Amino acid sequence: MxxxxxxxxxxxxxxxxxxxxxxxxxxxxxxxxxxxxxxxGYQVSFGSREMPLPYGWGTGGIxxxxxxxxxxxxLKVIDQGAxxxxxxxxxxxxxxxxxxVATTERTSAATLIQTRHRIPEIPLCEGQILVYQxxxxxxxxxxxxxxxxxxxxxxLAEYGLMHVKLYEDIARHGHxxxxxxxxxxxxxxxxxxxxxxxxxxxxxMHMNPALQLFGAGREKRIYAVPPYTxxxxxxxxxxxxxxxxxxxxxxxxxxxxxxxxxxxxxxxGARMFVCSDTDYCSLRRADxxxxxxxxxx
Amino acid sequence: MYxxxxxxxxxxxxxxxxxxxxxxxxxxxxxxxxxxxxxxxRLAVDRVMAEGSLYDRELAALAIKQAAGDxxxxxxxxxxxxxxxxxxxxxxxxxxxxMDARRRISAVFKDLPGGQVLGPTYxxxxxxxxxSLAAEEIPVPRxxxxxxAGAGGRECNEENMAxxxxxxxxxxxxxxxxxxxxxxxxxxxxxxPLTFPATRSARLQNLARGDEGFLLAMGYSTQxxxxxxxxxxxxxxxxxxxxxxxxxxxxxxxxxxxxxxxxCQMVNQFAGSKSAPPQFTRGYGLAFGHSxxxxxxxxxxxxxLRAEELGEAVKAPAQMQEFVLSHSDNLEASGFVQxxxxxxxxxxxxxxxxxxxxxxxxxxxxxxECAA
Numbered sequence: 001m002x003x004x005x006x007x008x009x010x011x012x013x014x015x016x017x018x019x020x021x022x023x024x025x026x027x028x029x030x031x032x033x034x035x036x037x038x039x040x041g042y043q044v045s046f047g048s049r050e051m052p053l054p055y056g057w058g059t060g061g062i063x064x065x066x067x068x069x070x071x072x073x074x075l076k077v078i079d080q081g082a083x084x085x086x087x088x089x090x091x092x093x094x095x096x097x098x099x100x101v102a103t104t105e106r107t108s109a110a111t112l113i114q115t116r117h118r119i120p121e122i123p124l125c126e127g128q129i130l131v132y133q134x135x136x137x138x139x140x141x142x143x144x145x146x147x148x149x150x151x152x153x154x155x156l157a158e159y160g161l162m163h164v165k166l167y168e169d170i171a172r173h174g175h176x177x178x179x180x181x182x183x184x185x186x187x188x189x190x191x192x193x194x195x196x197x198x199x200x201x202x203x204x205m206h207m208n209p210a211l212q213l214f215g216a217g218r219e220k221r222i223y224a225v226p227p228y229t230x231x232x233x234x235x236x237x238x239x240x241x242x243x244x245x246x247x248x249x250x251x252x253x254x255x256x257x258x259x260x261x262x263x264x265x266x267x268x269g270a271r272m273f274v275c276s277d278t279d280y281c282s283l284r285r286a287d288x289x290x291x292x293x294x295x296x297x
Numbered sequence: 298m299y300x301x302x303x304x305x306x307x308x309x310x311x312x313x314x315x316x317x318x319x320x321x322x323x324x325x326x327x328x329x330x331x332x333x334x335x336x337x338x339r340l341a342v343d344r345v346m347a348e349g350s351l352y353d354r355e356l357a358a359l360a361i362k363q364a365a366g367d368x369x370x371x372x373x374x375x376x377x378x379x380x381x382x383x384x385x386x387x388x389x390x391x392x393x394x395x396m397d398a399r400r401r402i403s404a405v406f407k408d409l410p411g412g413q414v415l416g417p418t419y420x421x422x423x424x425x426x427x428x429s430l431a432a433e434e435i436p437v438p439r440x441x442x443x444x445x446a447g448a449g450g451r452e453c454n455e456e457n458m459a460x461x462x463x464x465x466x467x468x469x470x471x472x473x474x475x476x477x478x479x480x481x482x483x484x485x486x487x488x489x490p491l492t493f494p495a496t497r498s499a500r501l502q503n504l505a506r507g508d509e510g511f512l513l514a515m516g517y518s519t520q521x522x523x524x525x526x527x528x529x530x531x532x533x534x535x536x537x538x539x540x541x542x543x544x545x546x547x548x549x550x551x552x553x554x555x556x557x558x559x560x561c562q563m564v565n566q567f568a569g570s571k572s573a574p575p576q577f578t579r580g581y582g583l584a585f586g587h588s589x590x591x592x593x594x595x596x597x598x599x600x601x602l603r604a605e606e607l608g609e610a611v612k613a614p615a616q617m618q619e620f621v622l623s624h625s626d627n628l629e630a631s632g633f634v635q636x637x638x639x640x641x642x643x644x645x646x647x648x649x650x651x652x653x654x655x656x657x658x659x660x661x662x663x664x665x666e667c668a669a
Contacts, residue, residue, distance in 0.1 A: 055632030
């Protein structure tokens with residue numbers, strides 16, 4: 001049929017719209033985002049498109065970013081807190097190719113941050129947008145796989161299933177056996193999956209001045225936490241929510257307040273701990289370098 | 298000393314270069330042309346078009362070449378390309394009864410108007426490796442002109458080839474699905490998300506795009522007692538149909554092209570209910586190109602998914618809408634299974650901490666309170 005005429009062969013990046021998606025699709029996604037912002041924590045269905053990256057690799061986040069990014073934005077992309085992991089590099093390259101916007105590794109310099117599995121250590125500020133990639137948007141999915149059922153449960157704010165699950169964890173182990181994707185209540189109304197961020201990051205969502213948007217491409221859902229919204233991690237009065245703590249400090253920057261990744265350094269299983277947030281770590285090292293240089297003078 | 302994993306960008310570039318090299322293989326072997334793939338791997342092209350939801354033989358062949366023959370990857374390429382195309386019009390329903398059939402068989406009537414037309418099929422080949430194909434330039438056997446058992450080709454078109462369903466419907470023996478007045482436009486899952494319970498049009502679209510292997514297994518399960526639907530292959534036909542659109546400014550239908558499709562009408566027993574007399578019910582399968590396995594499996598699954606509508610108990614996976622429709626898409630499945638390759642350092646770190654904590658608690662002597 002039409003097929004391989006030159007216009008097809010020549011397209012590559014040039015033939016695609018700014019940020020890949022066509023404007024009508026962006027408008028459809030922006031409508032879903034607006035609805036999500038208006039009902040914090042509610043999962044809005046949207047007509048998720050097939051992106052040139054695989055489902056499960058950030059297509060929801062990519063579609064949100066593509067729908068809201070503008071020429072003046074400064075984009076940061078992280079995966080596991082790091083700017084240099086391959087999938088983060090790939091997504092950043094995708095937007096560089098299709099938008100040409102400025103990119104950065106500095107959390108504070110970014111207007112738009114797409115993330116997988118972490119919230120940056122440096123507090124976000126007003127005007128920034130954090131876009132999460134979400135694999136399974138439904139917090140009840142592991143307890144009730146049928147979506148027709150979970151929709152009703154959300155409608156009735158009937159979250160007994162989840163409370164029973166947490167209670168059973170405590171009865172069995174003495175504590176809640178969830179360390180990431182730890183369920184939260186948004187604005188006292190909707191139970192929400194924070195995406196698979198470590199529970200260490202959960203408190204950062206609460207009353208955050210930045211807009212937090214969540215995109216699940218494969219599951220075709222968008223949800224949001226508007227700025228300054230209550231986000232509470234589920235807990236019981238006698239078993240309050242706790243975050244992870246490390247006895248170690250970051251071997252590179254000495255931080256004791258950041259989420260640490262464990263790295264195996266030799267065949268005997270020797271370990272070291274380093275910040276998962278590469279920007280935070282390098283900033284701290286640069287600062288301490290400045291300080292030492294200052295002392296030398 | 299720990300070295301931060303830098304240089305992801307260069308590593309990706311190098312990986313792409315290695316991939317290109319691996320795809321090409323030995324440069325002394327001539328490059329495959331798109332035309333060769335399109336002509337000589339026609340069934341691969343058909344599958345990529347069907348599950349890629351884009352009828353374009355040339356682009357499908359290109360995708361197969363680019364994907365080094367990985368059909369799911371080729372489907373991905375075609376789907377991603379398709380997502381950027383504008384929608385110009387909705388076609389009129391294709392009329393498969395008017396198909397220029399290259400093959401039409403029925404397993405329920407020995408003979409019927411239009412006859413049994415075998416056409417090109419592997420069904421009656423003996424599966425012996427044909428070493429003569431390994432030699433270059435083998436002569437292709439000629440089709441005998443008398444057309445016994447259907448030589449296929451355009452001459453069949455002259456004869457009336459009424460559908461089996463229509464013949465049964467004359468006696469009221471089978472359900473019909475005449476579109477009602479004000480029949481809503483079918484849902485388009487590529488524009489609107491799937492919601493449950495899904496309409497039949499949404500289900501059929503989902504199945505038509507669904508993975509052939511998945512549908513085959515689900516259809517097979519219905520034959521082995523998981524939702525038995527007593528199926529008969531009422532009719533399978535493969536051939537060319539015209540696609541028409543009605544441009545707003547014209548107000549009448551014009552043909553914009555021809556496509557090849559395979560259609561399966563599965564005829565299933567139905568004992569009847571309080572409101573409906575006993576009659577045969579139907580499962581429907583349709584796929585781009587020549588794909589009988591896919592369209593038959595689709596028809597089995599379509600019928601199984603109608604359990605609720607027909608008042609049958611929903612017990613087996615093939616009857617469960619959410620189970621079937623949420624897992625049929627091979628791009629979704631492939632992407633999510635393979636996303637496990639992405640780094641999960643942070644989640645795993647959290648789990649490490651938890652397991653250590655639980656092991657520590659496990660090794661502590663019991664003080665009586667933890668007897669439970």
